[in-house]
Amino acid sequence: MARAPRFATPARPALKPSRPWGWWLALAALAIALPLQLALADRARLAADPGWRPRLEWLCGWLGCALPPWREPGAFRVTSREVRPHPTAPGALLVTTSFRNDARWPQPWPQLEVALHDIDGRALGVRRFAPEEYLGAPPAAALIVPGQSVLATLEILDPGKRAVAFTFDFH
CATH class of the missing domain: 2.70.50.60 (abc- transporter (atp binding component) like domain)
Known part of the structure; x- marks a missing residue:
């Protein structure tokens, strides 16, 4: 079978060299963001725990969120x-x-x-x-x-x- 002329074949895009560090960086950002988001979403319940409250006060001071008042x-x-x-x-x-x-x-x-x-x-x-x-x-x-x-x-x-x-x- 005869080969098609070169101008008739689709050009292959040049492959970029892979950068595995980009995937690792994205994975690390997601690994930090998920627990942070879970803690903020559940902050009212966690703020009632004496072990979690100081951490959440620091986090909310840094992010500008509010905690419910302590009730004991x-x-x-x-x-x-x-x-x-x-x-x-x-x-x-x-x-x-x-x-x-x-x-x-x-x-x-x-x-x-x-x-x-x-x-x-x-x-x-x-x-x-x-x-x-x-x-x-x-x-x-x-x-x-x-x-x-x-x-x-x-x-x-x-x-x-x-x-x-x-x-x-x-x-």
Whole structure:
């Protein structure tokens, strides 16, 4: 069989020498970008973990993203408490308590739950109070810093002689 003339055959493009370092560079960039993207996408959940929070604070400081405030209601500690008859309102109790934020980070103001119990430990009444209620005004700052103490004052109806104990909880 006769060969076609040279001008009739399609020209083959010249092969460029391969650069394997370009593929490795792209692979390395993807290997860094994927965990970074996963951490940013799941930052609200990871920010609640004390081990991850410092890393995410650094990362968000570098990238300009925001983290939700630290929430650890169990880190609030009651430092003093008192329940006594209200001095000016008959049939009411005046409840005062002082609590402190023992968390490592600032956190939002908690809801304060007060429960009155009978002699058998059954709750006679439970109520949650917003910060505006136990402070008497909206908080001056959005967060309570670590080590900050707060004085809360509440006025509640007196449940009578059946109430022998009270507890405080934070939510």
